[in-house]
Amino acid sequence: MIVIAHRGFAAVLPENSLEAFQYALNRQDCAGIELDIRLSADQQLVIHHDAALNPAFCKDDAGSWVQPGRLIADFTLTQLNHFTFGELNPAHKHHYVYANRAEIKGVKVATLQQVLELAASQRPGFTVVVELKSAILKRVTNAPELVLSLVDTLKPFSATLQLMVCSFDWRLLQLVAAKAPELKLLFTTHPLSLLGLAPLTEHFREQAAKPYYQKLQQRIQQGPVSWWGELTLSKDGDMEDLARFIKASGGSYWFCHASDVSAELLALTQRLDLQLAVWGVEDHDMVLWQQQRLPLPDLICVDKPGFEHTELC
Secondary structure (H helix, E strand, O other), rough: OOEEEOOOOOOOOOOOHHHHHHHHHHHOOOOOOEEEEEEEOOEEEEOOOOOEEEOOOOOOOOOOEEOOOOEEHHHHHHHHHEEOOOOOOEEEEEOOOOOOOOOOOOOOOEEEEHHHHHHHHHOOOOEEEEEEOOOOOOOOOOOHHHHHHHHHHHHOOOOOOOOEEEEOOOOHHHHHHHOOOOEEEEEEOHHHHHHOOOOOHHHHHHHOOOOOHHHHHHHHHHOOOOOOOOOOOOOOOHHHHHHHHHHHOOOOEEEEEHHOOHHHHHHHHHHHOOOOEEEEHHHHHHHHHHHHHOOOEEEEEEEEHHHHHHHHO
């Protein structure tokens, strides 16, 4: 089982920062990192999760917390370097996983090129999973530019690093498959219960009521699903439809949420010769899988390091 540091162990250090990625590189119980990319105004691949600068941890060069809505795509890389990303805004409600991470002053935005060079120089063979971000309910207007820039940036490192690309937007992965079929692709899915494709658990009840997930459910019910490459699900074969589409689209992995790991899903992916990657994994998930005597996934993406995640590797 491959253990990947989500945004560079985002529960420990500022997410998607060079400092976090260096921490992951220094740990022998970590085989790789996952990171999110966006295109800047001058077409640089910068590492940032949200489409806009995040007021939860982003300050401007005057030391003030940024206001919502300032899009990454509106700034050049030089302009983005006037912001810092390492402190936590005390007025902002932080996700419980990230609320206690270390704060570091002066953290600058990282580029994909910087991270690839860092990993290649220190840990040849290290895995780098690049997530392509998009607003999946909308048409992706910069898809060709984003994918071409990604493929060109990854190519010089293909012999040194294990390179993978993931996305919730399977349209982007189909473009990557056409441009660079040698890259391993991870087709990411939201928790299936939030999509109306599995029984809703108490853990997700509040989240499922949000307008975003209501819209996702409506689109899936109406079909075809644009962000899944115009896939229309059958009434009886939801999971199998998804798995077969991933396989037919050149996918190496189904990248599901930890809540969706089951004996049925593991058997399905094995039968179709797909590997299973899992995001959102916490300690209690590992305990549950042990109790259920489930085979371990091929790859897990975690927010913190620790023996709990690696003892069964």
